[in-house]
Amino acid sequence: xxxxxxxxxxxxxxxxxxxxxxxxxxxxxxxxxxxxxxxxxxxxxxxxxxxxxxxxxxxxxxxxxxxxxxxxxxxxxxxxxxxxxxxxxxxxxxxxxxxxxxxxxxxxxxxxxxxxxxxxxxxxxxxxxxxxxxxxxxxxxxxxxxxxxxxxxxxxxxxxxxxxxxxxxxxxxxxxxxxxxxxxxxxxxxxxxxxxxxxxxxxxxxxxxxxxxxxxxxxxxxxxxxxxxxxxxxxxxxxxxxxxxxxxxxxxxxxxxxxxxxxxxxxxxxxxxxxxxxxxxxxxxxxxxxxxxxxxxxxxxxxxxxxxxxxxxxxxxxxxxxxxxxxxxxxxxxxxxxxxxxxxxxxxxxxxxxxxxxxxxxxxxxxxxxxxxxxxxxxx
Ligand code: SF4
Ligand code: SF4
Numbered sequence: 001x002x003x004x005x006x007x008x009x010x011x012x013x014x015x016x017x018x019x020x021x022x023x024x025x026x027x028x029x030x031x032x033x034x035x036x037x038x039x040x041x042x043x044x045x046x047x048x049x050x051x052x053x054x055x056x057x058x059x060x061x062x063x064x065x066x067x068x069x070x071x072x073x074x075x076x077x078x079x080x081x082x083x084x085x086x087x088x089x090x091x092x093x094x095x096x097x098x099x100x101x102x103x104x105x106x107x108x109x110x111x112x113x114x115x116x117x118x119x120x121x122x123x124x125x126x127x128x129x130x131x132x133x134x135x136x137x138x139x140x141x142x143x144x145x146x147x148x149x150x151x152x153x154x155x156x157x158x159x160x161x162x163x164x165x166x167x168x169x170x171x172x173x174x175x176x177x178x179x180x181x182x183x184x185x186x187x188x189x190x191x192x193x194x195x196x197x198x199x200x201x202x203x204x205x206x207x208x209x210x211x212x213x214x215x216x217x218x219x220x221x222x223x224x225x226x227x228x229x230x231x232x233x234x235x236x237x238x239x240x241x242x243x244x245x246x247x248x249x250x251x252x253x254x255x256x257x258x259x260x261x262x263x264x265x266x267x268x269x270x271x272x273x274x275x276x277x278x279x280x281x282x283x284x285x286x287x288x289x290x291x292x293x294x295x296x297x298x299x300x301x302x303x304x305x306x307x308x309x310x311x312x313x314x315x316x317x318x319x320x321x322x323x324x325x326x327x328x329x330x331x332x333x334x335x336x337x338x339x340x341x342x343x344x345x346x347x348x349x350x351x352x353x354x355x356x357x358x359x360x361x362x363x364x365x366x367x368x369x370x371x372x373x374x375x376x377x378x379x380x
Pocket of ligand 2: 318337354366
């Protein structure tokens with residue numbers, strides 16, 4: 001297996017600069033026409049995990065989505081939409097919050113609500129045989145995954161592979177967390193999902209990435225790159241290397257390689273830039289950020305020991321910073337565990353309280369807290 005990843009430097013979200021960088025990246029991977037016919041129905045699968053300002057680096061930046069819509073319009077793609085199914089709230093509201101409606105409409109791109117689920121069988125799935133996909137995904141001929149470069153509490157990073165989890169419609173994502181509770185099982189399920197949805201192209205917004213308490217409560221950090229590939233495992237491995245993270249420690253990387261989605265191996269990746277081919281070492285030296293705050297610990301292997309209750313107390317766990325908590329209840333609503341693993345057991349005047357015996361460490365609460373009040377113990 002040999003995969004190509006294009007890396008294009010881009011130091012700002014100024015729309016014209018983003019437009020030029022997207023054009024360069026698409027040219028480097030052979031042009032959009034190589035992957036999608038103009039008469040096909042195209043879906044831009046953004047990362048709109050929840051409503052947030054563009055400069056917080058929580059979502060795919062609107063300039064990237066808008067300039068991609070512009071390029072597709074200029075290339076005569078007539079049926080294009082953009083959307084995601086975030087973890088909480090409506091993705092249409094997220095796009096409106098980001099001010100995308102007018103620009104997307106200008107380029108003939110519709111906003112997709114991802115509000116209807118379609119039970120989709122996947123008998124050839126290695127780990128998951130069925131998904132509740134958003135109808136917008138099922139009805140698209142071609143998906144372009146426009147992901148965001150961010151850290152993630154459970155999977156270390158959320159990039160190209162993980163972005164497809166938003167293809168699972170709304171509340172059905174919670175069931176996935178309870179059915180696949182470990183980072184490794186979740187990763188395998190998401191790899192199956194990638195193999196089912198098969199995005200034709202992956203584009204990563206790494207102009208400003210998120211480090212620290214990602215994927216929604218971390219800190220923006222300029223990485224100044226856009227990455228492009230048809231192989232999401234290879235693309236994520238370049239992201240990982242740029243932040244000095246061993247790709248092998250990322251669950252979606254190992255699962256992706258084992259299940260045939262792609263490769264993370266350096267010798268199997270051609271890295272191209274507008275200045276020509278670059279070795280991984282040179283790319284890391286030129287564009288990498290060694291101080292990027294990301295969990296670099298290797299995950300524990302699954303096995304019988306994982307089922308011993310006492311080990312639950314040794315695992316990283318979510319915690320609430322009482323000074324930051326505004327008692328909004330989003331975390332409680334987001335918890336997928338039957339009967340909830342955190343509740344307002346001391347009343348609504350106090351932060352919710354965890355029941356770590358019930359908690360499956362999915363970190364949905366940490367991901368959805370709108371006030372950066374939840375962190376993962378030991379990784380603050
Ligand atoms: S979501 Fe965050 S701010 Fe809201 S109650 Fe939970 S911890 Fe507090
Ligand atoms: S309390 Fe948080 S980490 Fe624990 S199961 Fe619920 S959402 Fe997941």
